[in-house]
Amino acid sequence: MVSFKDTKQVAEFYSENTRYTHFHTPSQLIRYYSNYFEYKVMPSLETFKEDEKMQSDFHERHGQQHLLFIFPENEPLPQDLKDYAEASGYTTEKMELYQTEELTLGKRAGEVRIVGDDQTFKDFLTVCRVGEREYGEEFADLKTEMHTADRADDSVIQLVAYDHGQPVGKLEAILHGDLIELDDFYVLETARGKGIGTALQEKVLDYGQSLILIADGNDTPKEMYERQGYRKISERYELLKVKSSS
Structure with a gap:
């Protein structure tokens, strides 16, 4: 069965114990999803507080301004942990994993090109930024470095969409065997609602039919995904706190 472990992870292993894995990426200290604890088992509140201090001290030593904890898939957060997180200034995120093998698309607009030459890559980066x-x-500078590295990765497909000759949308897709993960999906606000995103997804179908994507469950347009043929197959909770730099 497909799970979050089948999705792209840009984080370096640092250490682990029986309860969690610690990811720490020195070259990407400001990127949340490159520096976090991922739990193997749901912690009690008291255990979480101990882990929180450990990560806080570690990140402080490395000049990092965030805390991020990812919890086991398909397990609800205990209420006392939720209450503590809210009182402590965390944002509680419920991330959802969707999959479809029969994508149903509506109206489409614009022209989609695969990033190949320097000009299409420049246009891709323009929309990304x-x-x-x-x-x-x-x-944004860090992401430019990551997109540049992805350009040389045969498992990554970069697409840019144009409307009347202007770059207005982009998408990165990652090939995981028979699975295709939609990632870094973005359409300029002024070009939304025209079918640009649909055209980008349609182009991905050149590479296969089994698509997956991660969406924020707090504001996921579930009806749109369902209309397109996606179904939710997994979810997980995350706690994020960004410290003040002052």
Whole structure:
């Protein structure tokens, strides 16, 4: 069965124990999903507090401003842990994994090209940066480095969509054997609702029919995914806290 473990992970293993795996990536200290604890078993509140201090001290030593904990798939967070997280300033995220093998697409618009030459890659990065700058220039620069590395990875497909000749959307897809993971999916706000995203997804079908994607369960447009033929196959909770840099 497909699970979150079948999705792309850009994080370096640091250590592990019987309860969690610690991921720490020195080259990407500002990227949350490269530096976190991933639990193997659901912790009690008291155990979580101990782990929280451990990660906090570790990240402080490395000049990091966030805490991130990922919990086991398909297990609800205990209420006392939820209450503590809310009182402590964490954002509680419920991430959902979707899959389809019969994608049903609506209206489509624009022209989609596979990133190949330098110009299409430049256009791809232009669209990427619009969305990524929302998290700061340093993060956007890091993502440019990651996209550049992905360009040389045969398992990664980079697509850019055009509307009247202007780059307005992009998508990265990762090949996992028979599975295709949709990742870094973004359409400029001014181009949304036209069918640009549909055209990007349609192009991915050139590589196979079994598609998966991760969506934020807090604001997932579930009806849209269901109309397109996706079904939710797994979910997991995450706790994120970003410390003030002041």
